[in-house]
Each structure stands twice: as structure tokens, then as C-alpha cells.
Amino acid sequence: MSEHIRTDLDDGVLSIVMARPDKKNAITQAMYAALSEATERARADAAVRAVLLKAEGDSFSAGNDIGDFIAIGSQTEQPFDMAVFRFLKALADLDKPLVAAVRGRAVGIGLTMLLHCDMVVVAEDALLSVPFVNLALAPEAASSLLLPAAIGHQRAFELFALGEAIDGRTALAWGLANRAVPAGQVDETAAALAAALAARAPNSIRKTKRLMRDAEALWTRMQREGEAFGSQMKSPEAMEAFMAFTQKRAPDFSKAG
Template sequence: MSEIVVRTEDGVVEIRLNRPDKKNAITQAMYAAMTEAVTAAQADATARVVLFSAEGDSFSAGNDIADFVAISSASGGEMGLDAPVFQFLKAMAELDKPAVAAVRGRAVGIGLTLLLHCDLVVVAQDALLSAPFVNLALTPEAASSLLLPHAIGHQRAFELFALGEPIDGVTAAAWGLANRAVGADQVEAVARDLAGKLARRAPGSIRASKRLMRDGERLWAIMQAEGAAFGAQMKSPEAMEAFMAFSQKRAPKF
């Protein structure tokens, strides 16, 4: 069974995470599949909106730690810009069609930072969003070091990054991370309704508006700078202790 399911209806390309048994933790293979879907949507004139959704009770638990560590270790701690994760981030930076997200349950790490690249976000009121990079002795990614403070302010963004504690969907909407906070059973219906409305708007106008609001080249440059900092931290004693503690289910000793 595919861990990324892509389907298109009425101009809406839905990219659905389909690894519910692992809380939709994302592997490099899943990033590659999502990159292909986003790139195809960008090139397809009949595709007007990209919708991110997920099977199961969580949007995403973030990167699959075991997969991430294995690939990073195999490459000597370096993950080049040709890695699937970076290709996905680049595709999102370059996407000028509207993106919508439907979020239930946990949205951790990339599960949260992906939302910063979406134009409309619907969250469950009881969803839990977190960016616990510092908990793993790592640094922000996906241009979130720029986008998150811009969206919610420096102090709130720093709290999310540095403490790694989750906020619920109601708080996410109040802070400006989401457009709607609704009951968990309504999330996908509301998100699909919004995506449908976008798909019926003038596509040229929508894309021109998004290009004016976002600087894709700058976002990609920041992603690369973040990647360098992330890679340096991956090789640090702090990160080694954090990942060891994670695998041993204990608190790290920094």
C-alpha cells in the first residue's frame, strides 16, 4: 500500500499521508513521492489547488527518526541538497498555486512547518502542533526560522522552537497559524470546501497574488542556510546524546 496517495478531483490535487500506523512519520521515500506530486501539480494547467491531508488520527509525527538517522549516517552526517527532503522543500518554495492543509491530531516538526507553506490551514480544535527541534539538539527547517516568527511573532515562535511544547488547534488559529479551528470530524470537509472555492477562482489571479506575497528564491536560500546549520548540529555531541536518549526512551543529559 502506498504511503502517499495522490488523487485529483475538480482541479484539487490531494496529497494524502497514508502511514497511520506510524502517525504518518515521513520517510525520504515519502518526501520523494510528495515532491513528484507537487511538481506535477505545478506543471499541470488543470491542477489549481494542492490539498495536504492524512489518514489516521495524526497529521504527521514529523520525520521518521530511524529512517532519517540511517540515511544521515550513511552519508557521514551530511544530507545534500539532492536529498528527497530538500527537493520537497524546494518544490514547496516554488509552488505558486494555493496549498491547503487539513490537520487532525499531532503535527510535529515538518508536520507543523509544512503548514507555513500552505495558504489556508484547517486544524482540529484538539490538534497538537509542535516544533521540538531543540529537544533533539537540532535547528529549524523549511524556512520556518523566517516564516514562523513572521506569522506569530518572535516570542511565540521562539517558545515553540526552544521549549518544543505543543499548542492546541484553538491556540494555533488564535496565533495565526491556521484559518479555522473546527471539530476533528469537520476538518477534512471544511478543508475540501475551501480548496474547492479556491479552485473556482480565477487561477491566473490567484497565482499572481501568491507570487506577490511570497519570495520563493529567498525561501529556498533560507532553507539551504537552515540545512547547513541542521547538518552541523546533526554531528554535534548534543545531537548524538539527544538521539541516543530518544532511542532509549529517556531524558537527554545536555
């Protein structure tokens, strides 16, 4: 288990906490491995009735740790070898209710993992974005399927293509969240929802979720996305985007094509 991922089981609710606040909870491959273990445990452990995903500090997650991601991604031939894909598979397979508590920034997978949550509580001033195209990459976590289904093609394409953030109130209005509350009430509200779900008939909840989600279709889409993501990772476009990110400048795609 990564030092930056904590878990706690209390009265049927397994809390999974991203605890790297100094880096805005940017996720490393070690953290993905720990998230995978926790999510797989939640599915297998009968004592777990609901899962609560939350984060320390002022941001839910800044997305992938870019330095870690580039270093590991450049060393593997297959993107599916990366720990992130084990976590994505675990999300697709999870048949117990998953609740998220979101404050501050939710970037990239910080947003796309919310699409696998059954209930989402966001701070009214939270900022959610999926800037994959800004990094010359492609969507992941079956978000190319789930995000248009949730908010419509036009809104989803704008989020993907322009990479601009929406706030928590907009996320609620668009159907990406169940509650938008002041930041100080996010954890309490999410915990109450998780507790309410944990008190419901567990087999009924699991069967309901399975009927509402096609885990096999989600994993199939994740694999298609992984192929696109992997090819973009090694592209000149991505190299320029990563270089620009580290140099804190706008990327120049004028010669790409």
C-alpha cells in the first residue's frame, strides 16, 4: 500500500483517501497500485457495504503525476502494463456503491474516475477538467463513453477538446454530481450518503448497480482508449506538450499533422 493512499473501514463504509496534499494529490503509479488493491478489496470483502473516495488538502486530484507518468510510460511497450489500468479495471468491476467527496481541483482522471461513482458530492467552487487534448493525449477510464452519456456529446467534446474547467455548480446542473455544497460541508455530506447506502440491502444494491452498468463494455472501451492513449504517449505532439508543461509555456502544435 502506498504511503499516499489510506484506507479505513467503519460501519460498512470503506474510506479510500488520497493523501498527497503537497502535490495536489497528483497520482503516481504506486498510488494507482494501492488504489487498485483497495478497490479490489472493497469488491471482495463482505464487510464492505459502500466505498467513500476522498482526498486530503485543498484538491481532490491534479490527475496523473506527469513526471512519474512520462518516466514509466516511456519504459513500457504496452500501456496496459501500467498500474493505472489495473485501477481502471477495478473501477469497471466494482459492484458496490461508490461515493466521492470532491473539493478544489479534479483534473484528468480526477474527473473521469467520478464517472464510475454512483454518488458525487462536489464543492460549489470545485473546478473539474479533462485536459487530455491539451497534453496531446486521449480520454481514459471509459470517459469517451461515459461523459457524453452523462452530459451530451457537445458538452463532453468541449470539455475534452478545450480542456477548460467547470465549477461544482455547473457539474451539478449538468448531471455530473448529486450535491453541490460549500467546501466545508463536502466530507460530511458524502459520508452521510455513504452511510445511508451501507445501511441498504447489500445484495439489492449490488444487483441494481450491475443492471445499470455493463462492466464488460466499460473494460472494452478502456482498452480501446488505452491503445489510442498509448500511441499518443509516444507521438511528437505529446513530446511537445510534455516539454511545454515542464517549461510552463503553451505548446506549439503548428507543425503537427
